[in-house]
Amino acid sequence: MVNLKLSFRNIRGAGIRTWLNAFVLSIVFVAMIGLNGIIVGMNHSTVNNMKNAIYGGGQYWHKDYDPYDPSTIEKSHAQPAEEIENLIDEGMAEPIMIIQGAIYPHGRIKNILIKGIDPEQSILNLPVERLLVKTDYIPAVIGSRMAESSQLKKDDIVTLRWRDKDGTFDAADIKIVHIMNTLVPAVDDGQIWIAYDRLQSMMGTREHATMVVIQQDLVPPFECAGVWELKSLTYLLRDLEEIKKIQILSYAVMYLLLLFMALLAIFDTQVISIYRRKREIGMLMALGMKRKNVIKLFALEGALQGVLSLIIGALYATPFLILSAKNGIKLPESAGDFGMAISTSLYPVYGWKIIAGSALLMLVSVSIVSYFPSRKISNIEPQKVLAGREE
Amino acid sequence: MENSQIIKIKDLVKIYPLGARKLTALKDINLSVKKGEFTGVVGPSGSGKTTLLNIIGALDHPTEGYAEVLGHKIESLTDSKAAQLRNQNIGFIFQSYNLLPIYSVYENVELPLLLLDMDKPKRKEMVKEALDWLGILDKIDSKPSQLSGGERQRVSVARAMVKRPKIVLADEPTANLDSENAHNILQRMQKLNEELKTTFIFATHDYKVMQYLRRQIVLKDGQVSEDEHKSPDN
Numbered sequence: 279m280v281n282l283k284l285s286f287r288n289i290r291g292a293g294i295r296t297w298l299n300a301f302v303l304s305i306v307f308v309a310m311i312g313l314n315g316i317i318v319g320m321n322h323s324t325v326n327n328m329k330n331a332i333y334g335g336g337q338y339w340h341k342d343y344d345p346y347d348p349s350t351i352e353k354s355h356a357q358p359a360e361e362i363e364n365l366i367d368e369g370m371a372e373p374i375m376i377i378q379g380a381i382y383p384h385g386r387i388k389n390i391l392i393k394g395i396d397p398e399q400s401i402l403n404l405p406v407e408r409l410l411v412k413t414d415y416i417p418a419v420i421g422s423r424m425a426e427s428s429q430l431k432k433d434d435i436v437t438l439r440w441r442d443k444d445g446t447f448d449a450a451d452i453k454i455v456h457i458m459n460t461l462v463p464a465v466d467d468g469q470i471w472i473a474y475d476r477l478q479s480m481m482g483t484r485e486h487a488t489m490v491v492i493q494q495d496l497v498p499p500f501e502c503a504g505v506w507e508l509k510s511l512t513y514l515l516r517d518l519e520e521i522k523k524i525q526i527l528s529y530a531v532m533y534l535l536l537l538f539m540a541l542l543a544i545f546d547t548q549v550i551s552i553y554r555r556k557r558e559i560g561m562l563m564a565l566g567m568k569r570k571n572v573i574k575l576f577a578l579e580g581a582l583q584g585v586l587s588l589i590i591g592a593l594y595a596t597p598f599l600i601l602s603a604k605n606g607i608k609l610p611e612s613a614g615d616f617g618m619a620i621s622t623s624l625y626p627v628y629g630w631k632i633i634a635g636s637a638l639l640m641l642v643s644v645s646i647v648s649y650f651p652s653r654k655i656s657n658i659e660p661q662k663v664l665a666g667r668e669e
Numbered sequence: 670m671e672n673s674q675i676i677k678i679k680d681l682v683k684i685y686p687l688g689a690r691k692l693t694a695l696k697d698i699n700l701s702v703k704k705g706e707f708t709g710v711v712g713p714s715g716s717g718k719t720t721l722l723n724i725i726g727a728l729d730h731p732t733e734g735y736a737e738v739l740g741h742k743i744e745s746l747t748d749s750k751a752a753q754l755r756n757q758n759i760g761f762i763f764q765s766y767n768l769l770p771i772y773s774v775y776e777n778v779e780l781p782l783l784l785l786d787m788d789k790p791k792r793k794e795m796v797k798e799a800l801d802w803l804g805i806l807d808k809i810d811s812k813p814s815q816l817s818g819g820e821r822q823r824v825s826v827a828r829a830m831v832k833r834p835k836i837v838l839a840d841e842p843t844a845n846l847d848s849e850n851a852h853n854i855l856q857r858m859q860k861l862n863e864e865l866k867t868t869f870i871f872a873t874h875d876y877k878v879m880q881y882l883r884r885q886i887v888l889k890d891g892q893v894s895e896d897e898h899k900s901p902d903n
Contacts, residue, residue, distance in 0.1 A: 280783050291771025561767045564728060565781050565828075566756020568749050661728040664763060665719060 303587030315626035359503035373487035394477030421466025560663035580648020760829030819850030
């Protein structure tokens, strides 16, 4: 208690030095929380966008379907099993058929995936209702990345070629009725969206699907049904999880660098402080303070600067953090080109775990860094420093 | 109890290593001090006065011999026990005051009481009383930098006296003071000695201090060359 009282008194008395140290530490503390919040927010936003655009609450895949093996696509469609049909009929799932094809924009061939989806579906957040437009051609919706890579614009007409269920090549003109600005490359790059029924007639199939997307808040009711296998969200998001791990690692390096620089400042201040306050240390010992208590006092002063930095950080950063979490941080237009489904506004997520964890990490590190130089006090001989004989 | 010996020193030797050489700071010191004495260890610079005071104050250990302060054998005291002895029984007054510049006068004087873990109202009362004894109660909220040399030394005396120690060790307390301030301080210390029966031991070569001493232990080259008791009238 005496040490606490004295360390309060000392850091108050140190004036500007205390405030400067605490301010520098507070910047690191806020940066740690801010960066962490941005990462969590980014991942949160990516997962939500992926779920909204394509993953839903999980998917049932035809057992032969392998998105990484184009040779499987031709044969990996069938009528959904009865249990899945029931979900579709109740509006809790949406079938999507995927086939291979090619388009010929500006005289060049471009291999693509043709995806058929019900234009009136409400499970995925895709602007496919635009496919309901009346036109002499097959209406098609593409994403902005696809539009850029194939140099297609809205209302362009382009020839589409595909093979029907019997393997016969067929072709027709499609009209680009809408170019969607989607955040999710998985529904954009190298693919066109046309109406589900139109694709069935083009293929000569009846209610075939490659995958069935389940409504987001629905827990998938069964693991498999006939040739259909459940792909849970955990499975679908596994690549994203890997990216997250790499992100966390790279940001951890950044935290450590930030923390290291701040701790170096504290260490330096402590060393200088002990050197400058040798007479005070000797005087405290002469007054009867035990050596270990003098060490504790100096270590506590450092730790209190850590506490002060948390208070200062909380004071100036709380409004900023709340505002950024509420209104989001505007990202440049090119942010989506990083390959992740990031919105143009990023909403950081500041959880209590992040805040408490960063505060604890800061306090523990500052206390340790303050303690180490303080151990030098154990070598001080009070009679020498009081007589000014020890430098 | 009034005349009981509170400090007993026998065949005390203190040697400091100086590289390959050794410096004998004190040699064959034999003396005792009774409760309530107003005594001084006098001698020129380098005669071993401060070393002797440091050993009595448990800030240093003898190399050989025996030193007992208030029943504690200094040579066998642990660091922690020595701190406890100083905390409870010994007050220090230094030539350069050693006040903490960031503390107010009140906080500087309160420090020894805080180390005794005394409660706040009691501390406040005792600090005010000590400042009153030394005539600097009006400076209670000042910082040391706002005080004159004499006032600073009075704060230093108040800090040494506030816990009512049994022994006060004063190392050249008037060295940085002018004649008027020196006499003022010494008169106040003499008064405290008479009223509280605190034992004062000075290390000095200042004639002004010697005038007030009732006993002078003269050190020469680390040895007691004279131990003179003066009558109160002198």
